[in-house]
Amino acid sequence: MFWVKKIFWWLFYLTAAGTLVGLTALLTAYVLVLETLPQMDRLEDYQPPVITRIYSNDGTPIAEFYRERRIIVPVSQMPQALIEAFVSAEDANFFEHQGVDLVSIGRAALRNLQAGGIVQGGSTITQQVAKSLLLTPERKFSRKFKEAILAWRIEQRFSKTEILHLYLNQIYLGHGAYGVQAAAENYFAKDIKDLSLAECALLAGLPQAPSRYSPYHNLTGARERQRYVLQRMVNEGFITSEQADQARNEELTIHARNQNFLKETGYFTEQVRRYLEQTYGSDQLYTAGLQVYTSLDLAKQQAAHQAVRANLREYQRRHGFPMPSRIIRPTEQEDFLSRQALQALQPHAELEVLVTDRDQQGLHIRYGAAQGLIPQDRIKWLEPFQLVDNATETPGEITRKIPRGALVRIRVIQQDRQPFLADLLPEPQAQGALVALEPDTGFVLAMVGGYDFTDSQFNRVTQAKRLPGSAIKPLIYAAALDRGFTAASVVIDSPVIYNRTSSDGRRERWQPKNYNNRFAGPTSLRQALTQSNNVVTVKLLEEIGVGYTLTYLKKLGIKSPLNRDLTLALGSSALTPLELATAYTVFANGGIRIEPSYIQRVLDREGRILESIDPADFPSGLLANQRLVKPRRQRVISEETAYLITNMLESVVEEGTGIRARSLKRPSAGKTGTTNQLKDAWYVGYIPQMVAVSWVGYDKEKPLGPQETGAKAAAPAWINFMVEACKSWPIEEFKIPDRIEFHPIDRTSGLLTAEDQPNSFIEVFAPGTAPQRYASDNRQPQAKDFFRWE
The missing domain is CATH 3.40.710.10 (DD-peptidase/beta-lactamase superfamily)
Incomplete structure (x- = not known):
């Protein structure tokens, strides 16, 4: 018994000493680290890089400029299901802990030990905020220690809603999307408030590995991760099993964010970009969230875009078909078609297709699994031409021989039939x-x-x-x-x-x-x-x-x-x-x-006017950072x-x-x-x-x-x-100045004549400049002949 008691006390003293040493070391580390911790004022004034948006004259977005594509939205505008999905997937005890969750850290350590590698992290949402906004991403114990301290401080200073605001607007979710609003637009072409439970769960599955679970490149992996999130939501009591099953079975359509405006408005918005960079600097342009309202009329811009392209194609039709730049070998065609992204076949959609054959009906084409036909009457301008197995011309050279496997551009004419009908679009060589x-x-x-x-x-x-x-x-x-x-x-x-x-x-x-x-x-x-x-x-x-x-x-x-x-x-x-x-x-x-101008108004991220052409926008006068820009007349x-x-x-x-x-x-x-x-x-x-x-x-x-x-x-x-x-404008005559004079003149001589003479013409004159003589005078007209041989 004596030896047992002695061993017990030795263990007790060793444990106490170890604990004291550990606490001393921890306290010492805390004191040493305390001076190196970043200030949390940056969280108080959270202004991360956000996108600058360019608008047409009717307020339609036509372009974006950014380093990080982020759109700040308050938590109040986010669906409750979205918040619950992220909490379930990333930090189930978020609403209970004070910044660090020791139970989650222990659970993650055990799972990582069992897996023989890192398969689960133990960081809370608050810790992720601290790391993202206040620290570097380096993998060191000192950084994790600082992270834990900062997380505790953040919890003391901010509410859970404020922490979620920081986290859900800051987090990277793949393909250039920072924050949940940008991700909703990227993957679903939706506003955040319109997301379904299934879509919320898919987004909540992305933070662990945005590239690995990309809905664009790995939809299967993204759906597996989505199912994990839904199960976590069931386990946490946020949704029922029936709701989870319904969300799992919901068909998801990944809509890439519409960037067609780049093709239609790119030349205009590039001019605007240059002006903004010259006026406000690169940092302001790409990070400050400017709102720029321009002079562009979007309907007219689209009409101009279509008119230029159609005219150049018609010009090219008059001069022959340029040899396509890409030809897919026969052994690679099926693989190419299987990998070809199948865009919806909508009327007027322009697509790149594979030429496969030709007969009396016309030119046969394929787009993915869809069979298409360019009717014979649509390629009359191309005749005579041959479909051959091998190309002999160089890309861009005018040809009468189109090789099988050539990639050509078409416009869909009728998509609701098999094969779908299309028109051949030559790629113009002129500009x-x-x-x-x-x-x-x-x-x-x-x-x-x-x-x-x-x-x-x-x-x-x-x-x-x-x-x-x-x-x-x-x-x-x-x-x-x-x-x-x-x-x-x-x-x-x-x-x-x-x-x-x-x-x-x-x-x-x-x-x-x-x-x-x-x-x-x-x-x-x-x-x-x-x-x-x-x-x-x-x-x-x-x-x-x-x-x-x-x-x-x-x-x-x-x-x-x-x-x-x-x-x-x-x-x-x-x-x-x-x-x-x-x-x-x-x-x-x-x-x-009047000098051409592009900009009507520029606002900062808070909606304050920085620049305008309208004096009414500055009723109290100009502040130091404001500019009234009136086009010079x-x-x-x-x-x-x-x-x-x-x-x-x-x-x-x-x-x-x-x-x-x-x-x-x-x-x-x-x-x-x-x-x-x-x-x-x-x-x-x-x-x-x-x-x-x-x-x-x-x-x-x-x-x-x-x-x-x-x-x-x-x-x-x-x-x-x-x-x-001009469809929206009434027909107008050109305004005639009050002092303009009208006189009948003789077409041949340019002199005055009677209005009823067969060669008369009503001519317009500035005041006092009309001829004084009549064509009926015997004198010769004063025609100018500047013959020179020097």
Whole structure:
């Protein structure tokens, strides 16, 4: 008995000493760690990185910029089932413990020991908040010790609801989604409050391994994890077994978050992104949760996007089918099709499909398990062509031989039949651009900088400087009107030759010619602009002076360097479509130039206005971090000159090179533009409510092909866009200034005549500029002939 008692006391003293040493060590560690613990003020002012959202002018989201895709939502807006699912899966005793759950730690240690590895963690939700927001993710005992201390402190300072708010908005749930709201949008395309029990349980299963249980890549694994969460909810008494069974059997459809706006609005939103980064800095742009309301009209943007793409495809159909860039070998086709994501076959959906065969019905295709057919009448433009086994052409080369296994793009025509019907879409080799401005505000309503933003981010509206060709002529004619000419002034269209110095310093002769290689003799300025006469425009420029004209064009909004010679008349100086659109808005806006703008209002994450174009947004005046940004307006030409050019450009539409635009069936003014060797095709046109510019060309400049003028290659996109874009607007006539005069003139001489004469025409004049003589006078008309042979 003595030895037993002695051993007992020895054990007692050793245990007490060990406990004392352990407590001393623990206390010492606590004291040492105490000074290194981070402050919890960051939790009080929880402002994690959140997304910046860009909106169209009607408040529709069109783009997002972020480093962490997070949308903060209060716990009060989260379904109770979501909270219970996360608590059951991650921390069943969350509502009872004080930050650290010793029972869970012991249970996790036992399971990990049995499994021979880490299969379960013992961290509470509070500890995860401490680690995520206050500590580094390093795997060290010191970090776990700090984590436990901080978790206890957090529990003393914050309510359980506040801790859940931090946790559910901070946690990473895969595929760039931080927080439950972003994850709900990512996987289900839903708002958090609309999630079902099954969907809540699936999200709650993701924190352990978001990539391993990704619903996109491993739906089976995600469903297994979901079933585990549901069982935990049953065990904790949050739901019944019947509710769990119903949720397990619920069919889940994973809807990837709709990002189609990237294709449709990418060029515009990239311009906005650049402005925001320059104005507010990179950190503000990607982390501060700005709310940016822009000038973009989403319906018009979609119409512009479709018009540019359809026009480029139609152009490509006229010039042949480009060899597809991808061909799947016969031995790999079934495997490829089995892995091909089967997008729902909706009408007008564009898909990449596999070419399998051809017969009298047409071209046979496959998309996943679905069989499709491109009917023969849909590929008549491609004839004659052959379906072959091997490709002989290089990708992009125009071909008449399509190999089996080629991947081509199609548009679904009819999906509710077998095989489904489709149309073949050639991938254009040329590029296009379209920009639309509101004249009286300068707002950019639509901007398409190329065929596909995801393929090329180069914005041809703002970055591509191309020769405008004849589209520059209205600007020169406006300069002439302000130099004493009128729409009735007559210039002799006759041969003229100039000596000039070439770019390499050689002296050479230059003889401008008209597109049809003919000369019309006496030609009024209206007729010359209507028919896009080159020779008359060159003579006109010589008369008014190149220097004067350069200054005039700069005044209209042309910022690019311009050639200081007579080739300026034919559009020999490169500029951007946006510059040209800005200049034309002066005519549409009664002589007032206004700088194009994209932004209407910028708010911070709290809804405070940082920037606005409306003074009413700042009733108490501007604060230090606020900006009133009013688009610059400046009268640069008279209202009368602006109207005279508009009226002349109406003639271009009614009986000249822009006659295709008559199909708009409303008053419009416009001008085609075609450059030498047909490398650039333009159409610039406007109605009272909007100016739009359409351009087509190759990035690596080369001819578009025979007859590919502005009227043929560029105008169709403008027309198709305007038909859709103008549907909501009433038909309006261009406003006529009060001082404009109308007089009957003789078409040939440009002099006054009786209104009932067969060759008479009612011409418009600025006040006091109409001719004083009549065509019936015996004296010769004062036609201008600037013949030169120097």
